[in-house]
Structure formats: structure tokens, C-alpha cells
Amino acid sequence: MKKTGIFYSFRSVKTGQQVKKIIKALGAEVEVVDVDIMTGEDFMQFTNYILAVPTWFDGELPNYWDEFLPAVEDEDLKGKHFAIFGGGDQKGYPENFVDGIGLMANFLEERGGTIVGFTSTDGYEFEGSVAQRGNQFAGLALDIENQAALTNERIEKWSQELKKAFK
């Protein structure tokens, strides 16, 4: 597997726990990067990316991602593979469920990046999501508010898919 990084805010304890599970499931060398302090240069060094992008508020990127993206908005991301996961609340915010994943996917694709790790929307109940592409999400949707018991299984399954997607 080419150089792979997993990116999240180190301030987020819950995301940190999910990251550990993903790394364990991947069983490969993955560099962990703190989104809060990384630069555009830091970001561009990788080929494979796993991005933790929870959805904030009514369908927004967290500040740390939102404020970082201008650093790479002019970059060509062709040849890079991005897998995105993130938390959402399908009951509390059914109209914007895991929008963050979709917003990030759109940003990356507009710059030539390839999204991997699509997952089925089966098993979720929501009304709308920027992350939805047909009957799939453009990443892994986690919902610890309403489906916490499924989180480990979903992470494990997704991680196995990533092994195939990342080269």
C-alpha cells in the first residue's frame, strides 16, 4: 500500500477511537495526522487518504476542515485516493445526514481526486444527504447516536474494502 494517512482532529475523542479501530482493521502502516495543525504541504504528501469528516450542525464541515481546505483548493489531486468516514445523526438531522462526507467528496473530486470506500445506504433511515450517490454513500456513515451497536461491524467491513481500494 502506498503512503497512506489518516486525518482527523486530535481533539475529537470519539473519532480518535474510531481511527484506532480502522488502523487495526487495516493492519497496515498508516500515518496519523492532526487536521488542526496540518499544512497543505503535509496533506499533499500522501497517495491514499482516510479522512474523518463528521457533520456539524445542519450539514456543515467542522471548522478544522473548513478552514484547512483553502490550503489545497488550488492543488491537483489526480492520482490520489480518498476514503471518507464520518459521524452523523440520522434521527436528529435526517435532512443533512453525513453531509460532511458529501461536501468533502465533492471538494476532492472537483480537484481530480478519486473517492473510494463507497457504502450502501441500506440500514439507514434519513431524508437527505449530500453524501448520497444513488443507493450509496460516498464513504462510511457512522451514527453513534442511533446505531452505536453497528459501528464496529461497519468499520471492520469498510476497512476490508479499503484494503482492496488502496494500492
Place this chain on the structure above:
Amino acid sequence: MNDIPKIHSIKKTDKETLLKWYRILFLGRTLDEKAPNYLKQAIGWSYHAPAAGHDGIQLAIGQVFDRSKDHLFPYYRDLVTNVSAGLTAEEIIYNGISKDADVAGGGRHMSNHFAKPEWNIHNVSSCTGNHTLHAVGVGRAIKTYEGKGVAISSQGESSVSEGYVYEAINGASKEQLPVIFVFQDNGYGISVPKKDQTANRKVAKNFEGFKNLRVMYCNGKDVFDSMNTMLEASKWAEENQKPVIVQANCVRIHSHSNSDRHDLYRDDNELGYVKEYDPLAKYQRLLKRYNRVTEEEMQAIEAEVAEEVKQAHRKGMTAPHPTPESIHDFVLPEPYAAAKYPDGTHNYEGEPQKLIQGLNETLKAEFRHNPDTYIWGQDIANKDKGGIFNVSKGMQQEFGKKRVFNAPIAEDFIMGTANGMVRYNKNIRVVVEGAEFADYFWPAMEQFVETTHEYWRTKGQFSPNITVRLASGGYIGGGLYHSQTIEGALATFPGVRIVYPSYADDAAGLLRTSMRSEGMTVFLEPKALYNAPKAATPIPDDYEVPFGKARTRREGTDLTIFTYGNTTHMSVEVAEQLSKEGLGEIEVIDLRSIIPLDTEAVIASVKKTSKALVVHEDKVFGGFGGEIAAQITSEAFEYLDAPVKRVGSTFTPVGFNRTLEAAVLPNNQRIMDAAKELLAY
């Protein structure tokens, strides 16, 4: 949001602009944080709805607003919007502590209601979202006069629960008007979460099915996203002459206002994350992260702002309060000087015209006289039909659909857009049929009340030049929704004139004066008399009747009947009958104007006859006659030889069955009985 051009970003926007924005944001925040101190020190600013958390979208609204062509209707949380639109720290503080120098209206309106009518930043109601109808009215004027610019209504997301906001957006969609409705969504209407307001979390979604309407969503906490969205909204609305909704996600970092405690309904987690979303902090981080400005440059602005606010505070503290005696200023503007017929009487001897004809011909004459005159209402114009009673017959054919047109069945919309349209140009005069029947006017009451406030609240800066025509009263077998007269209720509001003619000539003359005057006049038309021969009179072509001039319909010496509307004719008939019977000579005074009331004529007649009977169609209990009777006892008690009596409707609704209607409404016999009783003293 991909269809919104990314004109601004932290990397693209020029440094000068970035610094200008920082100054606005920092000034806005400084004032927002300083406001509660004035209350703590008992100086003022007792109402303060913090803007913190809305900074991005508010900056954008103010920056996009162009006072040379746009109209802005900010709401009570729009401190940063106003600063961004150009209000100074001094102007904000004058409003906050309600000083006479407050450009919104000299401290007459509640604090935190920033405005500058001189710049088309309108002084709006505290009733949330009420100004959406005014924005639509201005939008209609922009379109009618083919002007440039847009109307911007800024409001909280919970205001959209109000029915009149739906009416406004529906109207803007139907008429295709250049209006931007900005919903600043902080998730709460005071303590009520948005899930208790509407089913969609983003209330703008409720309107996605509206034709001709573009809906945009943006992050109101982000300066760049907000700027890009507002720029596109303004450009699109102006170019396409169509409305836009901008739903801006915000957070409310503090309580709703200083009378609210948000810790009673928000948990620690929420209180923490809303702070993390602080738009100002985000903007500061971005400026530094992308090296767009230096720490020193930011500090220099902060120091400058601190000094500006300090100076503004000093000026605010020494500025005078409004004086107590000023309360009577600007209740109503001076009316048109109806000088041709100073007493509102004439000796013209032409063919008698029916009351309805007098109204129709005066409307047409005034439309020819003033090209900036408009009329709308329900049923106002469709082919050969002109109004439910055909009062406006033939007007659309002569003056066209831009000046004479139907309104949706939405009385509040009819009133509210009149209030809005007249803001565009001081020459504009709007006549509305406020409702098909006066009894249906109640849905328009919130806009009616609002309109009565405007002139006073703005300290004379805005005069709503509107004539509200209402077909009123009973004797037609109409029941509860087609037979009532409502002047008693309307007369309790300062800021409106109310006239109620009984004869064709007075109807024509008062209508002309109303349509030429500044301010709002409610024009009540006794519909039972529209075609009644007894109300028909000759009418001079140029007839005009001054407000507040009563007319003596019959001279007398033994008793005066004070009356107006339908009961004037009954009173005259009774007086004639009593004279024939040799029981007394009764004077009948037709008041014509209720507000202003011709108190001088009332008192003079009481002095002459020493007995007073007040007769009107409205209920005796709580009716306007109570005011007349009270003024007589207060000002002419020593001239009275008998108690002041009143005749009017019973304190019941008006029944539909003819027997019921007759039992409720006053008639000749009741007037006769009361008159005889008084004559016997």
C-alpha cells in the same frame, strides 16, 4: 451551493477588503458585547438581542446592500448588518440607549431596532417577520417603476412560522419581485427549538416548490460563503426580477436577549459548541493561517475600534433624551389642505349622484390627477367587475393593470404591501380595499396596527400614504361577516384617520382629501347606502372635505343628535318626525370624521341645545359613542340639562336572520324613543 460563484475566499479576496471586513466585524462585536453593560448600569439598552454567531451573514447583508438603490429591512438582531451597511458606533449607541439623536426614530422604538430610513434602512416592527410584507411592497414598486436594486428582508428562521411571511413569499413569487428573504437560522425562536416551529429543519425547504423563487443555502457563520451567496442572491434577483430565499446557518452564542436565560434550556455541550462556531474567531484564524494580514494590522484595527466606541459612548452619554412634550409630535402628518371648501360644504346644484357613483368618479379623477396612484384588493378588477360592489368599475380599463389589480385573498398582504410600496416614493398614494367587507379586515389588523405606528415611530421620517377603503355596516341581511362596522375598534389606535360619510358628496370629498393626504386614512363606506336614493346628492367636480369638520344636517334647538354613517339618515328622519309632531326641534350633526373628531362642533351644539344623543350603528358598549359622550360630559357638563344618551347596536354579533338583524341594529324607533326621553327632561 456549487452554482454560487466563489467570488470571495480567504485567498482570493484583496487585503483591503479583508481588513475592512475585519473592522466591521470587530466593531460589531465590540458594540454587541458592550450593550449589556448599559443595562447593568441602568442607562438603557434594556432590549438587546445579541448578534454574535450571525456575524458572517450579517456582514454580507450589509456589504451587499447598496443604499443608492436597495431597500433593507433588518430585524432586531441585525446589529452587525447595520454596522456593515454603514451605521456608525455613535448611531448604534444612540439607538441602544434611546437618545433623541437616534437616526431610527429618536428613541421612540425599542432598543436594538437599528435603522436609518434616510438610507432606505427601514425602521421595522418588533413583530417578527412583519416587515417581509413591506419588502414585497417595495419590491413591487421597484418592478413597477422599472428601478434598479432589490428589497432585502432579514429575519430569524422562526419568523417564518408567521402566516404573513408565507403571504409575503407567495406574493413575491406570484408577482415575480426582486426581493431577498434572508433567514438567519440560529435554531431557536427565543427558547423554542426549530423542531417545534416546522417539520423541515431548514425552513427554506418549505418554499422549494414555489414558482419563480430561488432558494440558496449558506453558512452564515462563514464570511466568504455568506458574501458569495448574498452577492449572487442580489445579482440574480435584480437581473431576473424574481425573489430569492437565502437560508443562512448561524448559531446563537448567547441568550435570545437579556430577558432570556439560555442555560435553562441548552446543555453545556451545546453552549460549548456554539462558542466554537464563533464566526469572528473563525475569520481571525483564517486571516492568520493564510497570512493575509499581520497580527499588528489586526491589533491596530482593534485599537482604532476601541477608541471609536469610547468616543461614541461619551457622545451617547451626553446626548439629550427626547423631551416629554415631544410625544404628541408625529402622531399623524398634516393632511392635504382642502382649502377649496374650507367647511366641507357646497351649494352646487347638479344632478344627484349615488354614493357609489361619487366614489367611483372620485377614484378615477384622482387617478388622473396623480399618476403615482394605485389600487388593489380582492375582486378589485376582472373584466367588467370592479370590486365586490363595483366601486372600482372601469378603472383597470382606464388605468391599466399596473395601477389597478386584484390581490390574493390575503388581507394582511393587501395592507402590508401597501405599507411597503409607498416607501419607494413620497408621491405614491395607495388605495386598498382592505377586505371585501369590513368584517374581513381582522386578518389585516397586525399590518393595520403596524401602519398606525410608522409615522410616530420613525419620528416623522416615514409616512404611510394609504387610504383603506372598507365596505361597512349592516341593514343588508349579511350576518356576522358581512354586516358589522368596526370603527369602534379601529379608533383605539393613534396614527390613523377614520372617516365615515353618509352622503354621496361627503363620500367624494373625503375620498379626495384622503387620497391627497399623507398618512393613513380608513375610509368606511356604508354599503347599504351605495345605491340608496336618500344618500344621493349633487357633487361638485372638485369637491373636497377637510378632515375633522362635522356637518350640520338639520338645525335644532332642543336636542342634538351626533351621528355618522347609516344612522345619519335615520336621525334626520326622526328629527323631521318629531318636528312634525311638535315635540321639539332636533339638531342633527353628521360627524363625517371620527378621527380627527370635530370636538368644537360637538361642544358648540351641546351649548346650543343642552341635550345630547349619540347615535351610531356600532355597539353601544365599547362603541365610539362612548368617547363622544365622555367628551361632552367632560367639556360641557354645565350646559347639559339631561344625561347624554346613546343608541347603537346591542352587545351581540349581528345575526343573519332578518329578525335577528333587526333586533340588533339601531333603527328609527330606538332613536325616536331615546330622543323623546331626552326631550322630556
